[in-house]
Amino acid sequence: MGFIKTVWRGDAGLAMTYWVWGTLIALLIGAASFPLLSAQSAFLFVLYFAFVILYWIWVSVGVWRSAGKYQGKRIWATLARLGVIVGAVRSVIELGPLLGTSFS
Numbered sequence: 001m002g003f004i005k006t007v008w009r010g011d012a013g014l015a016m017t018y019w020v021w022g023t024l025i026a027l028l029i030g031a032a033s034f035p036l037l038s039a040q041s042a043f044l045f046v047l048y049f050a051f052v053i054l055y056w057i058w059v060s061v062g063v064w065r066s067a068g069k070y071q072g073k074r075i076w077a078t079l080a081r082l083g084v085i086v087g088a089v090r091s092v093i094e095l096g097p098l099l100g101t102s103f104s
Helices: 002-008 014-038 042-069 074-095
Strands: none
Touching: 002 042, 014 042, 014 074, 042 074
8 A cells, every 4th residue: 555655646657647547447447337337326437437536647647746756858748737637627627517507
């Protein structure tokens, strides 16, 4: 469980946080949603939805902080932070109808 704090603090490295936790693991979590959501259980949907939101926050904070500590070319840190911002805007727009608000 130490990796949770490591990623949260931005100490896992930008590439690891962005590509492994933010891309690869996120894709696997998304793929796991199909059997969970096909069960048509409201409880599983709410549980999965809460997990995804918490996961996204955790990864986004980790990417943002690791970008601030990144020692390589600044373009990669800037693009990573831009990705977090675009992801946040996209999430708000996509969640609007689910929350009863339309942002489009």
